[in-house]
Amino acid sequence: MAMISGGTRGGFTASINMTPMIDVLLVLLIIFMVVQASLQRGLSVHVPAPKTDGPVSPPGTESLVLEVEPGGRFALNQKQLDGARLTEELQAVFANRPRKLLYVKASEQLSYGEVIHAFDASRAAGVDIIGLMPGH
Template structure:
């Protein structure tokens, strides 16, 4: 008497070959899918694209150096200006193309209120590119 129900069976009844019918079915389905999709892939629409020159533009925007000194005076490219002249110069600079970059250099001891006023004047005048210049030697 055997312990396992399959212990008495011989291996004579097992099939030793791979059933090729499902493999052929899958291959035929893939062939049909590819036959349908390949004409769609090769379908092209002719478009007239514009031609562009490959020359690089080197038009860098001008830089405007605005300095705020310790006593609160404002220098526009080294020339002292008052608030009205500063706003007028910012308005004319904002109209140029390409728009110049405003480099703001403030003394460490100047009140932040004065720096904020210059930044506000630049923003209300239309300048969008404002950078801060720092001096790492005076940290």
């Protein structure tokens, strides 16, 4: 706080020195920017370009599609899988495959956590590339 003497009536006038407050504010701003940048996490996925003609289907006949259904149910190429043992079942399927590619198909009504559970189980099973397909 600075004191200014004089004035029209000859008394002291108190005014706040803003320079230290602005310095503290800028340091805090820099700290928050650095912390925010380090907290950002993302999920790296390959999303194919949308086609305008006909339904979307994965390329190749050997493609595997993991469907995430409401209620924690999963199906791999129309075959129902046990949700509690999803990682083990996917490991068994991908054990002898040289190309570890899986397409995940989920409905828009599912929660983010249910879809990420399928991603995590696929990564734990050794899948290298996970593609997204539009849901039903």
